[in-house]
Amino acid sequence: MTTAPNPSLSIHSPARLSRKGPRSLGLAVLWWRRLQVMTAKELRQLIRDWPLILFMAYGFTLSPYLSGTGINMQLRNASLLVQDHDHSFSSRDLISRFQPPYFRVESEVARPDDARRLLDEGRAMAILDIPTRFQESLGRQQPVSVQLQVDTTSSPQGLSLASYAERIVGEFGRETARRNLGMPSDAEERLPTVRSQVRVWYNPNLVDAWFECLSQLLRMITVFAVLLPAAAMVREKERGTVEQLLVSPLTPFQIMFSKVLAMTVAILIGVALTVFGILRPVFDVPTRGSLGLYFILTALYIFTTAGLGLFAATLARNQAQVGMMTIMVVAPILLLSGTTTPVEAMPDWVSTVMAFSPLRYYIEVTYGILLKGVGLEVLWPVVLPMILLGAGMFGFGMWRFRRQFE
Numbered sequence: 362m363t364t365a366p367n368p369s370l371s372i373h374s375p376a377r378l379s380r381k382g383p384r385s386l387g388l389a390v391l392w393w394r395r396l397q398v399m400t401a402k403e404l405r406q407l408i409r410d411w412p413l414i415l416f417m418a419y420g421f422t423l424s425p426y427l428s429g430t431g432i433n434m435q436l437r438n439a440s441l442l443v444q445d446h447d448h449s450f451s452s453r454d455l456i457s458r459f460q461p462p463y464f465r466v467e468s469e470v471a472r473p474d475d476a477r478r479l480l481d482e483g484r485a486m487a488i489l490d491i492p493t494r495f496q497e498s499l500g501r502q503q504p505v506s507v508q509l510q511v512d513t514t515s516s517p518q519g520l521s522l523a524s525y526a527e528r529i530v531g532e533f534g535r536e537t538a539r540r541n542l543g544m545p546s547d548a549e550e551r552l553p554t555v556r557s558q559v560r561v562w563y564n565p566n567l568v569d570a571w572f573e574c575l576s577q578l579l580r581m582i583t584v585f586a587v588l589l590p591a592a593a594m595v596r597e598k599e600r601g602t603v604e605q606l607l608v609s610p611l612t613p614f615q616i617m618f619s620k621v622l623a624m625t626v627a628i629l630i631g632v633a634l635t636v637f638g639i640l641r642p643v644f645d646v647p648t649r650g651s652l653g654l655y656f657i658l659t660a661l662y663i664f665t666t667a668g669l670g671l672f673a674a675t676l677a678r679n680q681a682q683v684g685m686m687t688i689m690v691v692a693p694i695l696l697l698s699g700t701t702t703p704v705e706a707m708p709d710w711v712s713t714v715m716a717f718s719p720l721r722y723y724i725e726v727t728y729g730i731l732l733k734g735v736g737l738e739v740l741w742p743v744v745l746p747m748i749l750l751g752a753g754m755f756g757f758g759m760w761r762f763r764r765q766f767e
Contacts, residue, residue: 403623420581421631425639429574436521438465439486449496458529487511499537563732570644576700586666589624591683594674621667628663649734658726665719665747668754675761699724722747
């Protein structure tokens with residue numbers, strides 16, 4: 362009779378365990394339901410904010426388009442003025458080699474002062490000055506120099522112009538030397554020479570628009586990833602609804618993560634609009650890699666950068682302060698992460714500090730997937746730091762949020 366209680370214990374124990382399973386499942390469903398409702402609420406509030414919606418529409422449409430069409434780093438039809446003091450066959454031969462699409466010979470200028478004035482006014486980009494007795498010096502096999510004055514206000518195009526002109530004058534000098542020595546035109550091909558053959562990967566035609574529009578897309582994603590979550594948090598402060606959220610059954614994580622999730626969805630819609638509406642149909646930017654992987658890693662980057670916006674929201678009191686703090690946070694990231702200047706060209710201490718910038722890793726993700734067609738097996742060394750930075754920034758923002766209302 363003393364063993365009677367044992368069977369009863371073995372019967373009721375599984376029943377108690379079975380009741381815990383549905384309860385845990387119900388709590389998980391309730392948790393996700395609250396997150397879903399809060400995310401939908403944030404999206405509705407964003408749609409009602411027309412200034413932000415118009416700013417996003419501009420940032421993901423006109424801004425990449427204007428960057429791709431308005432900025433041209435390649436030399437095209439550079440205006441060239443000529444001062445020909447010799448007026449010989451050799452001088453005319455040299456001038457005729459400066460042809461489109463790189464050069465456009467405007468006219469001949471007699472006075473040096475007029476040529477400098479036109480160069481200072483921006484009406485010409487270069488002046489080619491050929492001295493007197495130019496052909497006579499070449500015929501006597503004497504060294505002779507020509508002068509090229511270049512306006513390098515736009516340094517990339519100025520350097521390109523000087524480089525093209527150096528090649529043209531160098532080829533003219535070699536042909537003249539072969540004629541004076543009586544050598545056939547194919548004499549150089551018979552001699553042992555070292556030739557440089559350059560093969561350009563991923564952008565073989567050196568289309569500047571690919572780089573410019575992609576760089577602008579990266580800038581817009583970064584700006585909105587910081588601005589939108591911060592604006593959503595500060596909006597709650599301005600309307601006095603933060604306290605209502607804190608006394609609700611919502612956890613601080615649900616309050617903050619719902620805002621980040623809603624803004625991530627909005628930014629991904631803008632990225633899709635840029636990729637399928639601007640980059641591919643307008644500029645023919647290739648998408649050699651997986652677009653699905655690109656959007657997943659873009660969402661990860663937005664989550665990583667949103668931590669900076671949440672931190673700024675804990676310090677700001679209104680939307681104007683959020684805008685100013687966004688500029689302070691985003692400007693160094695955009696200028697020093699590699700979209701404008703390569704990180705390798707920066708001082709060592711700047712490169713070390715920018716290791717904490719998520720944009721530095723996202724640049725490699727974007728160019729790697731879209732232009733190079735690489736996958737996660739190649740990108741994991743840059744994806745892992747993004748995950749660590751995202752977890753750290755979001756955790757720090759949530760800690761600041763809790764401290765603010767303790």
